[in-house]
Amino acid sequence: MASLNSKKRAASPGEGSSQVAKEKKQRLLEQCEWIKSEPAWKTWIRPDNQKSPILWIHGPLGCGKTFLAHHIADSLQMTNDQPTTVTCFCDAYTSLESIFRSILAQLVREPKLGAITQSMVEESLKDVKEEATVSKLWAAFPRRTESKVRNYFKDCAEILIAAEKAKEDMQRFIDSEVQRYPNLVAFQDEIVSNVLEHSDGNFLCSALWIKALASTVNGNDLTSLDDFPTSYPDLDLRDHILRWVVAAIRPIGLTELANSSAVVTNSFIPNIESKAAEICASFVMAQDGVLKPIHYSFLVFLSGKHAGLDKIRNIGSEQANSEIARVCLTYLSHSAFRNFPKGPLNVADAASSHPFLEYATLYWVHHISKAVEYNLELQTLIKAFFSSSNAFIWLDVFLPAHLSRSLLPPPPGRTINSSRFFYVFTLKSRIVNYFSGEAKTEIDEQISSFLRKSYEDELQDARSQYGHESFPAVRRMMDLAEVYGWLSGLKPKATSLLEEALSISSTFSENESEFLYMDVQQALADDYKRGGKYKEAQALLEKLVATAEKLDAAGRRIMVALDSLGWVCMRLNQFPEAAAYLEQPSRS
Incomplete structure (x- = not known):
C-alpha cells in the first residue's frame, strides 16, 4: 500500500475500483480492529513517520488482505488530518493504463488539489493510451516524484495476517x-x-x-x-461454473458458458450471469461478456491444495480439467455434428449457431492432458468419439477453420497442410499418453486406423465425385500422404501418392491450381529429403522457385523453397550454392 507523497496514502474505493472493491466495502462493525494493536501499524500511521510510506500486508490466500486494505482506506478517508486518499485495486486483468486512469480520475475530482494541479492531471488523463508505460506514468507527475516512489520499497512496514x-x-x-x-x-x-x-x-x-x-x-x-x-x-451447475474459473485456458464467454452448461444440466440457462452469481456465493462475476473470478486470490485458492477444498467436490485443477474435457468431448459428440457438411466452415456463422464450438474444438485435448490420470469415463468417451463420424468432422472441418484463433497454435511448417498434420499428430500423441498399458496401445492403433481409413475414404469420394485427376482429388492425395508419412510402415505409400499428385497437378493452369502444384512440389521435396534423395529434392525445389517467381503472392513459397534448397545443397557439399540460397531475401 503505497503513497504518492511523503505522507501516507492508502487504497480506498475510488470510482476506478473494480466490482470486488464494492463488494468488500460492506464490512461488519468492529471488523479489522485488531490491526490497531499491531506495532507496524502504529509506526506507519504516525504523521511523523519517516521510515517508509509503504505498508506491506501479506498472508495466505483468502485471509482477507483486500478486505483489510479497504478498511485502512476508509479509515484514512474519514480522518481529517490525512492527505488525499486514492485507490486502485488490481486483479489478474488489470492493465497499467487502467491503474493510471483510475488514479488520475480520482485526483481530478479531489477538492484539496489546486486548480493548476487539477489542470495538469486532466491533461495527463487525456494523454493516457493503451501503450502506456511506467516511464510515461512518471512523466505525468513532477520529476522529483520518481526518485521518491522508487525509494518507497525500502524498509517498508509489514503486517502478516495469521488465522x-x-x-x-x-x-x-x-x-x-x-x-x-x-x-x-x-x-x-x-x-x-x-x-x-x-x-x-x-x-x-x-x-x-x-x-x-x-x-x-x-x-x-x-x-x-x-x-x-x-x-x-444447482450443485452440478455451481461446480461446473467454478471448474471453468479454475481451468479454462482463456476466460469463458457467458454464451459459451450457457451452452457448455446445457451439457451438464440438459437444459439451456438464458440468465447464466445472474444464476452464476446466485449459486457461486458472489465469487464470480461477468465482465466484458466473459466469466471471471471476483478476486484473483479466489482463483489461486481453488487451484491450490487447501484442506477445505475436500468439502467442495471435484473443483481442483486436475478434476476441473477432467470435467471440462468431458463436457467438450460430449458437446463435439452431439448428433447435430454427425452429418455436418464437409468443406470450408464459416466461423462467424458457426459462432452464432454453436457458440461453444470454438472452445470445444481447440482445447478439449489440452484439458485431457491436464486431467486426472486414467479416468475410465473419459477414456470410454474418447474411444467412442473416434468410432464416430463426429471425430472426422472435428478433425477436417472444425479444427482447420478455428486453428488460427487458438492460444496454442501449431508450429510453422513448410506448407499449411504439413503444419496442420504436424499439429494433428501432436494432439494424437497427447491423447494416447492419457492411457496406459494395453489400453494405450489399443487407443494408438484405433486413432491411427481412424486417420488412415478416413482419408482413404475421402480420397475415394473425391475421385468418384470430381474425377481422378481433379483439384479436390489432389488435395485429398496430399492429406492422405501426410497421414501415411506419420504412420509406421506407410512412408513408401506417402512417396508414391505425392509423385502421382505431382504428375496430375503439373497439368493445372489456373493460379490457384499452380499454387497447389507448388505445394505438392514442396511436400514431395521434403519427403525426398527425409529419405536421403537430395538430388531429386534439389531438382524439384529449383523448379518450384522458377514457377513461384512468375506468380504474385507466392513470396512465402519462395522463402520456404530457398531455405530448403540451402539445406539440400549443404547435404550435397555444395556450400557456395547453399550460402547463396540462404542469403537471398524473402520476396513477399
Missing part, C-alpha cells in the same frame, strides 16, 4: 453469513463453531461451505458438518 490474529473477524464473518440464510439461524452456534475450527482463517472457503449448507438444510434437519453435503439443487 489467530483475525479469529474474531472470522467469527463475525461466519455469524453474518449464517444470518443471511433463515434456515441456518437455528443452528448458528454449531455452524459457527465448526466452520471456525476448520476454516484455517480462509474467508473464501467459509463462505462456500455456508452457502452449500444453506441449500441442504430443511426445517430441523441439519446434516452433520463432518459429513458435508454432496448434493443440493
Whole structure:
C-alpha cells in the first residue's frame, strides 16, 4: 500500500475500483480492529513517520488482505488530518493504463488539489493510451516524484495476517453469513463453531461451505458438518461454473458458458450471469461478456491444495480439467455434428449457431492432458468419439477453420497442410499418453486406423465425385500422404501418392491450381529429403522457385523453397550454392 507523497496514502474505493472493491466495502462493525494493536501499524500511521510510506500486508490466500486494505482506506478517508486518499485495486486483468486512469480520475475530482494541479492531471488523463508505460506514468507527475516512489520499497512496514490474529473477524464473518440464510439461524452456534475450527482463517472457503449448507438444510434437519453435503439443487451447475474459473485456458464467454452448461444440466440457462452469481456465493462475476473470478486470490485458492477444498467436490485443477474435457468431448459428440457438411466452415456463422464450438474444438485435448490420470469415463468417451463420424468432422472441418484463433497454435511448417498434420499428430500423441498399458496401445492403433481409413475414404469420394485427376482429388492425395508419412510402415505409400499428385497437378493452369502444384512440389521435396534423395529434392525445389517467381503472392513459397534448397545443397557439399540460397531475401 503505497503513497504518492511523503505522507501516507492508502487504497480506498475510488470510482476506478473494480466490482470486488464494492463488494468488500460492506464490512461488519468492529471488523479489522485488531490491526490497531499491531506495532507496524502504529509506526506507519504516525504523521511523523519517516521510515517508509509503504505498508506491506501479506498472508495466505483468502485471509482477507483486500478486505483489510479497504478498511485502512476508509479509515484514512474519514480522518481529517490525512492527505488525499486514492485507490486502485488490481486483479489478474488489470492493465497499467487502467491503474493510471483510475488514479488520475480520482485526483481530478479531489477538492484539496489546486486548480493548476487539477489542470495538469486532466491533461495527463487525456494523454493516457493503451501503450502506456511506467516511464510515461512518471512523466505525468513532477520529476522529483520518481526518485521518491522508487525509494518507497525500502524498509517498508509489514503486517502478516495469521488465522489467530483475525479469529474474531472470522467469527463475525461466519455469524453474518449464517444470518443471511433463515434456515441456518437455528443452528448458528454449531455452524459457527465448526466452520471456525476448520476454516484455517480462509474467508473464501467459509463462505462456500455456508452457502452449500444453506441449500441442504430443511426445517430441523441439519446434516452433520463432518459429513458435508454432496448434493443440493444447482450443485452440478455451481461446480461446473467454478471448474471453468479454475481451468479454462482463456476466460469463458457467458454464451459459451450457457451452452457448455446445457451439457451438464440438459437444459439451456438464458440468465447464466445472474444464476452464476446466485449459486457461486458472489465469487464470480461477468465482465466484458466473459466469466471471471471476483478476486484473483479466489482463483489461486481453488487451484491450490487447501484442506477445505475436500468439502467442495471435484473443483481442483486436475478434476476441473477432467470435467471440462468431458463436457467438450460430449458437446463435439452431439448428433447435430454427425452429418455436418464437409468443406470450408464459416466461423462467424458457426459462432452464432454453436457458440461453444470454438472452445470445444481447440482445447478439449489440452484439458485431457491436464486431467486426472486414467479416468475410465473419459477414456470410454474418447474411444467412442473416434468410432464416430463426429471425430472426422472435428478433425477436417472444425479444427482447420478455428486453428488460427487458438492460444496454442501449431508450429510453422513448410506448407499449411504439413503444419496442420504436424499439429494433428501432436494432439494424437497427447491423447494416447492419457492411457496406459494395453489400453494405450489399443487407443494408438484405433486413432491411427481412424486417420488412415478416413482419408482413404475421402480420397475415394473425391475421385468418384470430381474425377481422378481433379483439384479436390489432389488435395485429398496430399492429406492422405501426410497421414501415411506419420504412420509406421506407410512412408513408401506417402512417396508414391505425392509423385502421382505431382504428375496430375503439373497439368493445372489456373493460379490457384499452380499454387497447389507448388505445394505438392514442396511436400514431395521434403519427403525426398527425409529419405536421403537430395538430388531429386534439389531438382524439384529449383523448379518450384522458377514457377513461384512468375506468380504474385507466392513470396512465402519462395522463402520456404530457398531455405530448403540451402539445406539440400549443404547435404550435397555444395556450400557456395547453399550460402547463396540462404542469403537471398524473402520476396513477399
